Amino acid sequence: MRAAVWYGKNDLRTEEREKPSLEDGEVLIKVKACGICGTDLMICNEKFPRSHPPLIPGHEFSGEIVEIKDVSSNLKVGDRVVANPLFFCGRCVACKMGFTNACPKLGLIGVDIDGAFAEYVKASRDKVYKIPSRFPFQNAALVEPVAVAYHAVRISGCKVGDFVVVLGAGPIGMLVAMIAKIAGASEVVLIEVAKYRLELTKKLGFSTIDASGGNVVEKIHEMTEGKGADLVFDTAAVSQTAAQFISLIRPQGKIIILGLYKQPEKVDLFNIVIKEGHILGSRVYTETDFEKAADLVTSGKIKMEPLITHHLTLEEANKGVRLLEQGKDVMKVVLFP
Template sequence: MRAGLFLEVGRVLPGELDKPVPGEGEALIKISYAGICGTDMMIYAGKHPRAKAPLALGHEFCGMIEQVNGQGGFAAGDRVVVEPTLSCGTCDACRAGQNHVCRTLKLIGIDKHGGFAEYVTAPLHRLHRVPEELSDELAALTEPLACAVHTVRRSRVKVGDTVAVLGAGPIGLLVGLVAKLAGAQRIIISDISPYRLSVAKQLGFTALNAKETNVVESVKALTEGKGADVVFEVAGTPATAKQMVEIAKIQGEIFVVSVFKEPPAVDLANMHYREISLTTSRCYSGGDFSAAMQMMAANMLDLSPLISHRIGLHDIAEGFELMKNTEQSLKILIRP
């Protein structure tokens, strides 16, 4: 089968793999769409500790079942989204029902071949049936939306809050949309990409260009000097690690969504004196995944503005180059 293969740092090219055969309790899925994610870019840059070349990346994808091996309530022809997390089932986190923070958590598209291919195999218990009302394109966004759902659910966002989001990439924009659904009155979002900020404005957010304005001063001005009730850090930079403390209000909450490539400097004393809480999240639970899909099917939010490009597997190298340029890209979908 055709596949987009990560071969070495800075090289993702079209290639071939043997078509997989589903094991017991698995399904063979023909991929419809797969999205390029920030984690894929981390692997591309050689910054991921587990992913080993050659590897078909891609953990955000949907498709149609071609073959089922086992019992699980699914059949050939079903449209599905794959929840790509693979947990051990026996560690303390898994035994407590928190398999998304499994001690040895693995992911399809990182620890085994993923969605940048014509076919993939996945355990039946990781499949979610796609509602009839939901297009394949939007279904492929279920995984990143589930990240945002999980994040906002773990946060203290409540009706009437002012929320600041540092980073207007796909996850940052999704967090803003879900926070708005959760009752936030105002969403302030910052970035250095005019293109991504234009999408943020289109979604109804107050957009701050961090290259042209002082983010801390602007947030303070917009909140009468108080700061934001909840700050979501979704950029993973030293600058935003500093800003997140300064723009949180007294007894506010900082929520770190990013996976920082290097440990950032954080002003803990400043947080201490203002009783600021710090929270983090890692991916999502099955409930978050289902909720994300149902939210899209019910037209509770429109994610189509986040899709900047649709490309074929033969153009996957260009897709990764595009993703490096935030002035041109947001969510790139690959259709095998």
């Protein structure tokens, strides 16, 4: 089969590879669409220590079942599916408490083992969800990032009337904004520096603040009559957002961090006490979150089309990663193997 294989820093090559061979309980999926995500960029730039070359990246995928190695499965060849790429130990404290997303042994298809920048990928049959017959594969591939956003909004306790700030208007930031609206937020403001993303965000009907103009904290306090935001989601995870998020919340407001910080940052912990604020980390999603995300996407409650800016072939995988790196005029890149 054809696959884009990562060999080291900036070295992603599309080449011939052996098709994955199945073990009991697994299905072989012919990949129809696979999103490229910030994590894939980190892997390709050797900034994701868990991943080791040679590796086929790709964890946001959908496709069609072509082989099943388990007679008792309720799935059949030809089923159109999306797969939850996470795997966990099932035995540790986190897993036993139901927080499988915080398992210390958490792994991901396309991060820890070969993924879906390929013609075929295998998955465990209990991680596979059917999608409606005519539902577009490219939208289904993005159930994974929707699950990330859904989990963050769920643990934030977002409710009707909340004033929400989202730091970073990349795909995850946009999805958090959409899901916060569905949860009842009265206002969602996205903070971003990239002009293209600001434009797209506005087109989708959200308020935006161009962070390159400064004064983000002042503007949010103006918009909330001095109160501050109920919830702040940090999807950008850079020094500027760490320096800012505590000033953005109201007393007893919550900060939910979804982005992965690359280094320790200076945070104003004096003010977290003064405001009696909450800082929560949000890590991927549970299986229930993934199912919920699949429902949100396939029911059309979340519109994926405006987020997909680039449709590329497997041969163009490297180009797709570079597009994300340059970050210019790009939102979501999807590969069609």
